[in-house]
Amino acid sequence: MPARLHHERIARSDTSPASWLALTHGIYGAGSNWRSIARKVNDRRPEWGVVLVDLRQHGRSEPGEPPHTIGACADDLRALIATLGAELGPVRAIAGHSFGGKVVLAARSLVDVAQTWVLDASPSRRDPSHDRQNVVVRVLELMEHLPRRWAQREDFVDAVVADGLDVGLARWLAMNVVPDPAGDLVLRLDLAALHAMLADYYATDLWDALEAPGGDVEIVIAERSPVLGAPERGRLAAAPPHVHVHTIDAGHWLHIDAPAAVVDLFAAHLP
Secondary structure, eight states, X not given: OOXXXXXXXXXXXXXXXXXXXXXXXXXXXXXXXXXXXXXXXXXXXXXXXXXXXXXXXXXXXXXXXXXXXXHHHHHHHXXXXXXXXHHTSOXXXXXXXXXXXXXXXXXXXXXXXXXXXXXXXXXXXXOGGGXXXXXXXXXXXXXXXXXXXXXXXXXXXXXHHHTTOOHHHHHHHGGGEEEXXXXXXXXXXXXXXXXXXXXXXXXXXOHHHHHSSSSEEEEEEETTOSSSOHHHHHHHHTSXXXXXXXXXXXXXXXXXXXXXXXXXXXXXXXX
């Protein structure tokens, strides 16, 4: 059974959107990471509402039943889109960053959408050591060695920074240190489930899903990110005409490095 996904709707109070964009996040994140961008996209394109989605094992969504895979995440999203379609109207576009980019690619064959946005994510099967440059694997290994309970969030931030990571990344990760029912601060992430999700992310090849006929696919490459290398960029250059490639001068966290450029892309290219 699909996990029920927490979601937040972004739309202007004076306009009823004709279409909706479902937007999700990368590993360790939450839909709320994209709230500022969603609001600006809605300001620029008020006929489009944005639904910010927390994936399973993230944010306030249900954890879901194993196996924790890209396919399971895609099916969760399919179920949510069916519900939203009945409640709000058509979800005509889906978008995901990093891990979420692979999720929306996998969901592309499960839902009827006009566009799929893949934000600095590779369709390729990959070696996990590649992402040590993006600290994805390193962060998981660090959290496995840190305590689960904290007196205050700043202690968690200090521990992450002491390991050599950026303070901005540390504060972002600290959003996952939350009160439990007893009022203690705990790291809410299920690290074993995240291990499973990342293992499937690296093992899954989704080029066939990207190149299959259907709605448009908008690939957004962060130029200062190592995620999409020369082999992937070469294959994208020869992709079918429904695949469109855009570049942004940003690192992997493009919504933090270059939010205005991300907003411009959505505003210009949503149908």
